[in-house]
Amino acid sequence: MSRRSDLDALLDGIRENDRASLGRAITLVESNAAGDRLQAQEILTSILPATGKAHRIGISGVPGVGKSTFIESFGLRLVELGHRVAVLAVDPSSSLSKGSILGDKTRMEQLARSDEAFVRPSPTGGSLGGVASKTREAMLVLEAAGYDIVLVETVGVGQSETAVAEMVDFFLVLNLAGAGDELQGIKRGIFELADLIAINKADGGNLQAAELARVEFERALEILRPADESGWKPQVVTSSGLTGEGLDAIWRLIADHHELLSANGFLERRRNRQLLGWMWSLVDEGIRTAVRGHSDVAAIAATLERDVLEGRTTPTAAAERILDTFNA
Ligand code: GDP
Secondary structure, three states, rough: OOOHHHHHHHHHHOOOOHHHHHHHHHHHHHOOOOOHHHHHHHHHHHHHHHOOOOOOEEEEEEEOOHHHHHHHHHHHHHHHHHOOOEEEOOOOOHHHHHOOOOOOOOOOOOHHHOOEEEEEOOOOOHHHHHHHHHHHHHHHHHHHHHOOEEEEEOOOOOOOHHHOOOOOEEEEEEOOOOOOOHHHHHHHOOHHHEEEEEEOOOOOHHHHHHHHHHHHHHHHHHOOOOOOOOOOOOEEOOOOOOOHHHHHHHHHHHHHHHHHHHHHHHHHHHHHHHHHHHHHHHHHHHHHHHHHHHHHHHHHHHHHHHHHHHHOOOOHHHHHHHHHHOOO
């Protein structure tokens, strides 16, 4: 078979939501091999008109907050409502070391078995920017296959939350009730990022503590987050992935947000900003790789580093020298 008809068959498979084709396409998107990348870009360019129609929702929280339990219940509920749900992940730990926080296959078993759902672990290898970019491209593939809700999971550590907030329409942060937890939240900057905060595991003996935490978080939000220019007011709710409590209310809020931002143009603005941000972040990363990999730069780098450390030159002067060398 020719390469062309291979590609056409793969494109047909994507449009028909054939799982094997989706798996192959996403594997190409996640690959670092130059040939695969070319093919992936060809595929993405072909499907581009069929993308962008899904409701993109980011879900974050520290390990143990109950993300996978929550996403499984939430996803199954959305399937019951007639949606087709894709679950993707951005887990930088799975690229930095083998110790993935999110990615093992036994998670969300029930949801993964549903015909109306597609669950994919985080891509591995490369920088956070690279991992995030692959997740965005996998999202496009799944949108072209007709998934109308994409849940992007990430861990509440480091820059991964910002990376996911930059690829979704709505960002939900799960938290736990516990003394000082809202201070942890402030440190992580979630009050700036979150469109909604859910105090999770609000069930059993934890119910009262969760309600107290909700009020605390609400207070913090009031101070730290003046009204968005989009007109959306971030809120704090309680939830339990285990009992399902609060999940319907969360879906209603997410739908309200979507309706508001679709009507007033802010959804399009958010997505446009994200697209250009994505493009330039890849340019930045490419330049960084090119500079560091440049043989003339490599030849002077060690000496310059030593000069900076031993006080013979300033970081600014050394950086200029490196850039001049690269540009020459
Ligand atoms: P993740 O690391 O954020 O994905 O968290 P998991 O979903 O794997 O859950 C971590 C632990 O918390 C597991 O032992 C779950 O059974 C438990 N858990 C998850 N969700 C809930 C919840 O809503 N209520 C209670 N009580 N426990 C939960």
